[in-house]
Amino acid sequence: PIKPPRKPPAQEASLDGKPPKGYKPPPK
Incomplete structure (x- = not known):
């Protein structure tokens, strides 16, 4: 099965460079 x-890991920074919520x- 595919x-x-x-x-993406929650620890990765968002596109705007800010840390993700939480x-x-x-x-x-």
Whole structure:
């Protein structure tokens, strides 16, 4: 069976360069 394309990880930045909603960047 053909697998559907995977969704991008939630940790990936959105197209506008801002972190996705609900994503908390790790503390530096």
